[in-house]
Amino acid sequence: MAPPRSAFGASPPGGRHRRTGKAGSVVAAWVGVASLALGLAGGVDAGERTPTPSIEKAAAGTQCVAAPDVMRRQHPQLLKHQRDATVHRGVRQGRDSLQGCVGCHASATSGSVAQAKTDFCVSCHAYAAVQIDCFECHASRPAQALAARP
Amino acid sequence: MSSGSTEALAGRRKFLGLAAAGAGGVLLAPGIHLIEVAQAATPEVTSKVRWGLLIDTTKCSSGCSDCISACNAENGLDPVPSPTSAQWIRKVEIKEIKTGRQASVPVMCQHCAEPPCVDVCPTGASFKRADGIVLVDRHACIGCRYCVMACPYKARSFVHEPLTNQKPDVPRGKGCVEGCTLCVQRIDRGGTPACVEACDKAGHHAMLFGNLNDPDSAISKRVRELATRQLRADLKLDPGVRYLGL
Numbered sequence A: 001m002a003p004p005r006s007a008f009g010a011s012p013p014g015g016r017h018r019r020t021g022k023a024g025s026v027v028a029a030w031v032g033v034a035s036l037a038l039g040l041a042g043g044v045d046a047g048e049r050t051p052t053p054s055i056e057k058a059a060a061g062t063q064c065v066a067a068p069d070v071m072r073r074q075h076p077q078l079l080k081h082q083r084d085a086t087v088h089r090g091v092r093q094g095r096d097s098l099q100g101c102v103g104c105h106a107s108a109t110s111g112s113v114a115q116a117k118t119d120f121c122v123s124c125h126a127y128a129a130v131q132i133d134c135f136e137c138h139a140s141r142p143a144q145a146l147a148a149r150p
Numbered sequence B: 001m002s003s004g005s006t007e008a009l010a011g012r013r014k015f016l017g018l019a020a021a022g023a024g025g026v027l028l029a030p031g032i033h034l035i036e037v038a039q040a041a042t043p044e045v046t047s048k049v050r051w052g053l054l055i056d057t058t059k060c061s062s063g064c065s066d067c068i069s070a071c072n073a074e075n076g077l078d079p080v081p082s083p084t085s086a087q088w089i090r091k092v093e094i095k096e097i098k099t100g101r102q103a104s105v106p107v108m109c110q111h112c113a114e115p116p117c118v119d120v121c122p123t124g125a126s127f128k129r130a131d132g133i134v135l136v137d138r139h140a141c142i143g144c145r146y147c148v149m150a151c152p153y154k155a156r157s158f159v160h161e162p163l164t165n166q167k168p169d170v171p172r173g174k175g176c177v178e179g180c181t182l183c184v185q186r187i188d189r190g191g192t193p194a195c196v197e198a199c200d201k202a203g204h205h206a207m208l209f210g211n212l213n214d215p216d217s218a219i220s221k222r223v224r225e226l227a228t229r230q231l232r233a234d235l236k237l238d239p240g241v242r243y244l245g246l
Helices: A015-041 A068-089 A098-105 A120-128 A143-148 B005-023 B066-075 B116-120 B146-150 B194-201 B218-225
Strands: B027-029 B051-056 B089-095 B102-108 B126-128 B134-136 B207-211 B241-244
Touching: A068 A098, B051 B218, B066 B089, B066 B102, B066 B194, B116 B126, B116 B146, B194 B207, B207 B218
Parallel strands: B051 B241
Antiparallel strands: B051 B207, B089 B102, B126 B134
């Protein structure tokens, strides 16, 4: 990487120029080493400065109940509405049921939405630093997977 | 409801389920299935139904605990209960001193029409559904245990320890009060409670489940013909669970 150029285009005269050049090369070397170290350590981030949640794809051949931008913003409201309908009015297996979410989004590797750090719900909630309490009580695995387990 | 309403309802639900399963394979576009239709939602409960149980203590054998095991298995309770485990149904052995007559009585939430647990709940978590089933909304329960104190049937339990591997249909967790739900997850899909099913399977037929509001249901006919009793009828809570041969 080349030493950073002055913002004014032309370099200022005299000893100041030399000092700036030396400091610039030191900074460049440090950035180079640091980025190399980051690249080796965090394969997931692939050299990006901001870590992003790893969002695992839903089960193949399934379609979400709403568009991704709606789901990202409004999934708590949708779930809360469905929850009251289910608990108080007995409307089960509704469009926005938590079991529906778990059914499609359970991880292929861990079989859950909230067990491993890379699982669908947990990875985003860890990134946003929002505590998720659903799976203290609710099963984080689909019903079929639970039945199949020994 | 009209004649044979429970059976009719169950049949209709079965049909809806089948219809939905058929529609589940509809392909909207390559790789995109219409899965919302596959999950046909269960209908909203109405006050036209009042679910009730009739327990015949003359048919209930004292050594049998099939109803308890079935309840534990269905709802994911401890298979081998500890003294602090939640208990949704228990067997009470009674004996009349003068005659020496003994009987074994399964006791669970009596699903009162005037439930004291609902009266005392400070958050509205303890509530009665339109079809008469008394439940705890765990999202609102703060674990104060007023309802445990208020219930004259000792039907409510508190969950003291963190839980894992809950059933998908029966979410349970530490810090909440809970009790018999009449297996609401089965009833909503047209089924019967697990204890009733287990009792029939064991050949005792000591428990009868049905709609008390339907004059033609089996349970309504039985309670009309026989002298059944509610536990602590003097409290005027009008329980949905009735006993024969106490």
